[in-house]
Amino acid sequence: MSYEAIAIVMSGGMLVMLLTGQRIFAAIGFVSAAAALGLYGTGAIELPFNAAFKLFNWYPMLTLPLFVYMGYILSESGIADDLYGMFHVWFGNLRGGLAIGTIGLMVVISAMNGLSVAGMAIGATIALPEMLRRKYDKVMITGVVQAGSSLGILVPPSVVLVLYGMIARQPVGRLWLAGVVPGLMMAGLFIIYIVIRCKLQPHLAPVVSKEELDMPFTEKLKLLKAGIIPFLIFFFMTGLFIMGVTSLVESSAVGATAATIAAIAKGTLNKKVIEESIRKTLGISCMFMWIILAALCFGAVFDGLGAVKALESLFITRWELTPWQVLVMMQLSYIVMGMFLDDTAMLVIVAPLYVPLIVSLGFNPIWYGILYTITCQIAYMTPPFGYNLFLMRAMAPPEITLKDIYVSIVPFVLVMIFALLLIIIFPQIALWLPDLVYNRG
Amino acid sequence: MPKFVVYYVKYVDYLSTKLGRATMYSIFIMIGVLLLGAITRNILNMPLSWTIEMAQFLLTGYYIVGGAYSMQLGDHVRMDLVYDLFSEKNKAKIDVCTNIFLVLYLIALLIGSISSTMYAIEYGERKFSQWNPSMIPIKLIMVAGIFLMLLQAVSTFFKDLAKARGITIS
Numbered sequence: 001m002s003y004e005a006i007a008i009v010m011s012g013g014m015l016v017m018l019l020t021g022q023r024i025f026a027a028i029g030f031v032s033a034a035a036a037l038g039l040y041g042t043g044a045i046e047l048p049f050n051a052a053f054k055l056f057n058w059y060p061m062l063t064l065p066l067f068v069y070m071g072y073i074l075s076e077s078g079i080a081d082d083l084y085g086m087f088h089v090w091f092g093n094l095r096g097g098l099a100i101g102t103i104g105l106m107v108v109i110s111a112m113n114g115l116s117v118a119g120m121a122i123g124a125t126i127a128l129p130e131m132l133r134r135k136y137d138k139v140m141i142t143g144v145v146q147a148g149s150s151l152g153i154l155v156p157p158s159v160v161l162v163l164y165g166m167i168a169r170q171p172v173g174r175l176w177l178a179g180v181v182p183g184l185m186m187a188g189l190f191i192i193y194i195v196i197r198c199k200l201q202p203h204l205a206p207v208v209s210k211e212e213l214d215m216p217f218t219e220k221l222k223l224l225k226a227g228i229i230p231f232l233i234f235f236f237m238t239g240l241f242i243m244g245v246t247s248l249v250e251s252s253a254v255g256a257t258a259a260t261i262a263a264i265a266k267g268t269l270n271k272k273v274i275e276e277s278i279r280k281t282l283g284i285s286c287m288f289m290w291i292i293l294a295a296l297c298f299g300a301v302f303d304g305l306g307a308v309k310a311l312e313s314l315f316i317t318r319w320e321l322t323p324w325q326v327l328v329m330m331q332l333s334y335i336v337m338g339m340f341l342d343d344t345a346m347l348v349i350v351a352p353l354y355v356p357l358i359v360s361l362g363f364n365p366i367w368y369g370i371l372y373t374i375t376c377q378i379a380y381m382t383p384p385f386g387y388n389l390f391l392m393r394a395m396a397p398p399e400i401t402l403k404d405i406y407v408s409i410v411p412f413v414l415v416m417i418f419a420l421l422l423i424i425i426f427p428q429i430a431l432w433l434p435d436l437v438y439n440r441g
Numbered sequence: 442m443p444k445f446v447v448y449y450v451k452y453v454d455y456l457s458t459k460l461g462r463a464t465m466y467s468i469f470i471m472i473g474v475l476l477l478g479a480i481t482r483n484i485l486n487m488p489l490s491w492t493i494e495m496a497q498f499l500l501t502g503y504y505i506v507g508g509a510y511s512m513q514l515g516d517h518v519r520m521d522l523v524y525d526l527f528s529e530k531n532k533a534k535i536d537v538c539t540n541i542f543l544v545l546y547l548i549a550l551l552i553g554s555i556s557s558t559m560y561a562i563e564y565g566e567r568k569f570s571q572w573n574p575s576m577i578p579i580k581l582i583m584v585a586g587i588f589l590m591l592l593q594a595v596s597t598f599f600k601d602l603a604k605a606r607g608i609t610i611s
Binding site for chain 2: 017018019020021022023024025026027029030033034037045046047048049050052053055056059061062065066069245246247249250252253254256257278279281282283284285286287289290294342383384385387390
């Protein structure tokens with residue numbers, strides 16, 4: 001069988017397995033184990049474990065459970081409620097102000113956490129019900145929460161960039177810094193979109209009544225206190241890491257501790273909250289880790305087939321593409337593959353194929369990491385797979401239907417694609433900050 | 442369902458739950474070990490060489506041993522585009538068939554982990570680092586965790602089978 005035929009059989013087999021609704025890790029794991037046995041004979045029975053063992057060496061993945069834990073503590077502890085209150089009062093008198101405030105809230109949450117789970121939980125349980133109560137358009141605000149929380153993996157810290165850093169062998173510090181400006185830019189674009197949309201269709205976002213926001217200016221200033229804790233957490237976690245005081249995994253432990261201390265100080269931490277948080281942390285971490293385990297097996301089989309070389313010869317020799325066309329092909333292929341494959345698995349399987357190609361074409365791997373992350377954000381939000389979609393369905397108030405969720409993301413995905421194009425055309429958006437920080441001395 | 446199946450499900454679920462709940466708390470040990478490393482290096486100026494590796498061992502135990510409990514709780518996502526269209530009973534029927542693939546994958550993992558552990562024991566494999574710890578304990582933990590996951594998968598299979606026939610066990 002030719003390489004293409006094997007790849008098609010494997011992908012097709014996996015798609016069928018996934019459609020049966022079996023657990024994603026089992027579907028991927030079984031197809032790869034079966035492919036290994038079929039291709040290499042019984043000697044390959046050890047391949048699934050040996051591939052899985054690679055994850056043992058990926059110790060930066062320690063950041064995953066620690067960030068998940070931190071996210072739950074932050075959303076349970078009431079720190080997020082205070083933050084929401086702050087944004088609510090300061091932005092409430094603008095048209096669409098609560099939606100703008102929610103984006104602001106999401107940026108702050110993203111700066112404290114490396115996943116979109118935390119932002120999603122906070123957005124769906126705090127911001128969404130508040131905005132629904134004030135008769136904001138439910139489709140628009142569902143999109144706001146999904147798009148806003150997806151910033152979690154672009155604004156540092158970011159677990160996706162940790163994963164990319166391991167696969168591409170790039171320093172995580174640089175990658176995280178490279179995410180800062182694109183993350184803020186994307187938040188800005190979301191806000192511009194909300195402002196324009198609300199100007200054109202004012203019924204989508206009724207203005208909050210004057211009385212409700214009426215309070216002495218000193219009271220308003222006091223609300224800003226809510227911003228202190230996130231700032232401290234950001235400083236102790238990401239700040240100390242960038243300054244080289246703590247290592248990457250240590251910084252996530254510092255963040256987890258800081259969030260716990262903040263929750264204790266607020267007096268909201270009890271046995272039930274802790275138990276619930278660490279139980280969910282175990283569940284989500286195991287789910288992601290087992291998907292990665294299985295995807296590593298799939299990747300190992302693909303790698304054994306010489307997929308990188310095959311891809312290179314397909315793009316460059318056979319199709320005679322220019323480097324830029326190859327780049328566009330890669331981004332497009334992510335979107336196509338995202339329809340057949342789980343997004344987390346896709347990261348693990350596809351990045352090792354594309355990164356060597358990117359480097360050999362002379363592109364900057366740090367910059368590509370940002371493109372890769374934004375593509376992930378889009379993939380996580382778009383059906384049929386999409387972890388954010390899945391979470392949104394589980395967490396959103398009942399009046400928000402599945403159709404609302406699917407429709408809501410469309411404008412925001414377009415904004416994200418626009419941001420992606422901007423960064424492709426102007427790589428300095430991503431590279432300016434890491435160059436500034438690391439090339440000083 | 443036959444009596445031994447009911448007992449099997451009961452005891453395996455009990456074991457996964459207990460081990461899973463114990464594993465759940467190890468996240469605090471991970472945090473503690475990492476903080477210890479950061480503090481001794483930066484404040485006491487006494488760097489410890491083993492903290493990150495220790496956390497790495499703990500993490501591996503965390504997701505391997507915790508896997509069975511997370512499966513019991515139904516935390517592993519599925520692609521439910523088609524799956525969700527079926528009734529609970531029909532979902533169970535589909536699961537009865539496809540759980541076989543889950544079991545087969547876990548058997549392959551188990552065989553690989555046993556052979557890797559045998560190698561580690563035979564050659565006294567150590568992790569190549571300053572701390573230079575033995576790899577035998579973590580590999581034994583991985584074998585045990587994967588075996589537990591396999592037991593849990595079989596228990597899940599029985600539960601789905603019962604559900605497909607309209608009865609509940611456990």
